[in-house]
Amino acid sequence: MIDLLGEFEKKIKVAGKLRDMIEVEEAREAEVDSHARRLPRPCGLTVHTGLGCSFGCTYCYIYDMGFTYKPKPYPLKGLQLAYSIAVNPSVAIGRNGTLLAFGSITEPFMKETLEKTLEYISTTSRYLENPIQFSTKAYLDREVCRTIYNLQKDISALVTIITIRYSKMLEPSAPTPFNRLETIKNLSNAGVNTCLFLRPIIPGVEISDLRELLEKCMEAGARGVVLGSLRVTEGVIRRLRASGFPHIDMILERLERKINVKSQTTVRTSDIKEKIKNVAEKIGLKIYPSACSANIDSHRIGCTACDMGPCGDLETIPEYSLRDLRELALRYGLEVHEVKEVGLTISLKISGQKRKIHEFTEFTKSILKRRVML
Ligand code: SF4
Ligand code: SF4
Known part of the structure; x- marks a missing residue:
């Protein structure tokens, strides 16, 4: 039986310990930071290791949110970040606590963000112990992969590749899919539980392209695949057109609602997902319904918190x-x-x-x- 009040007290104690390790002004900065007040998303609490991204993916919506192509590391120090998360009232601390998702509004392993990301993984693993997942398009060498593994052995890695054929067009400044396959190989060889992050699925990318991609990921050591839909804004459609991607019509005919200037519109891809699942199943890749599901599985815990589950080891549900x-x-x-x-x-x-x-x-x-x- 889990001691719910004990879990709450633990959070207060950990926050107090971290506050004692930083300066008063640093604690104040951490308390007003967004990590101290944001509500977790379905994938967990997103941890920002930087602001902006130089990879310039045409389907990325961070540029519509005001972020630039010139990334900079997130301003908090590692201990401040851990403290900020610990004081967030909606976050539970510990191995069974809130999932942490590194990525989201930046690429965590660009040269500008790598050091900060490793520092954040280190402090959150050491002082909070929450299950961590990161998503990346970067090339990670063997040494970085070993470092990541040593910081949290059960960490869940998602390496994003969405096409081989159209990558240059859609992700002009990101490492090539072949570099990213090397990342999968290096992470897997280091012992990190690694999955392909096939998000966003872009209508028009041929299934033959995706089959080749899934086979190569399997060979490189990926254990599973997480699929996710495309969400577009006017800006995303504009950038996709400018890239020369030849199947814009296939995207537009699948919009769930009219494109809105302010919010993102989901592109229907359930039929494409089914095709990808069939291929992945034949190859032997495990299919996860969402990113959190891969994180739960990697940490050998279980979850029934939404109707996409249940996920992982249900014996661990307290x-x-x-x-x-x-x-x-x-x-x-x-x-x-x-x-x-x-x-x-x-x-x-x-x-x-x-x-x-x-x-x-x-x-x-x-x-x-x-x-x-x-
Ligand atoms: S790597 Fe991620 S954050 Fe950077 S542009 Fe591409 S999708 Fe956006
Ligand atoms: S049940 Fe699975 S998909 Fe749903 S929140 Fe939990 S881990 Fe995520």
């Missing part, structure tokens, strides 16, 4: 007490009026501040690895 759950809600200033459990889903009638409800829900979901419905 039991808990309803009294602890009510008591924990009180720590967030909330009152639980009713709890229903249907299978591994917890259904709550709860009152209090909306933001606090979200934070409590995310913390509980991470620790109990169950769906929490309000």
Whole structure:
């Protein structure tokens, strides 16, 4: 039986220990940083190791968010970053805590971000112990791969390659797919659990191209594949057109809704995903429904927190007490009026501040690895 209140106390204790290791001004910076307040996404809490990216992928939306082609390392020191995560009320600390996803608004292993990324992996592994996953398009040599493995043995690596044929067009400044296959090989040889990140799936990329890619990844040592859809903005479509990619029409006819200036629009790819799954299955690559699923599996834990699961080792899903759950809600200033459990889903009638409800829900979901419905 998991001690929910003990997990909450652990978080406070770890945060206090980290605060004592940094200067007062550094602690203040960390407390106002976004890592201290963002709610985790489905893949976990995204950890930013840099700002901007020089790889210039035409399908990337960070340039529409105001980030530039000139990357710089994230300003926090490693200990500050760990402290910032520890004080985030929605984050649970420890091996069974919130998943951490390195990547997102930058490439974590460019020459400008590599050192910061290794520093962040080191401090978060050492002081927080949360399961880490990173995604990369960089070439990682054998030494870097061994360093990564030694920092967190169960770390989950996702190496992004989405096409061999159109890579030069779609990812003009990124390392070639062949360099990235070397990365898969180096990571796998170092002992890192490595998967192909086939995201975004671009309609128009031929299945023969993808078959060749999956076969080469398997040969290089990838254990599985994570598939993900393309999301576009007006800017993404403009850059795709400018790149000379010949199948823009196939993308436009699959839009879930009209392209909006402000938000991203998902491109329907479920039929293409099915084809890729068939090929991957024949080759012997494990298919993960999402990035978090690969992270859970790599760390040999289990999760039932959404309907894409269950994932991983379900024997590890902990039991808990309803009294602890009510008591924990009180720590967030909330009152639980009713709890229903249907299978591994917890259904709550709860009152209090909306933001606090979200934070409590995310913390509980991470620790109990169950769906929490309000
Ligand atoms: S490597 Fe990642 S962050 Fe950089 S441009 Fe490509 S998709 Fe965007
Ligand atoms: S059940 Fe699987 S897909 Fe859903 S949140 Fe958990 S690990 Fe991710």
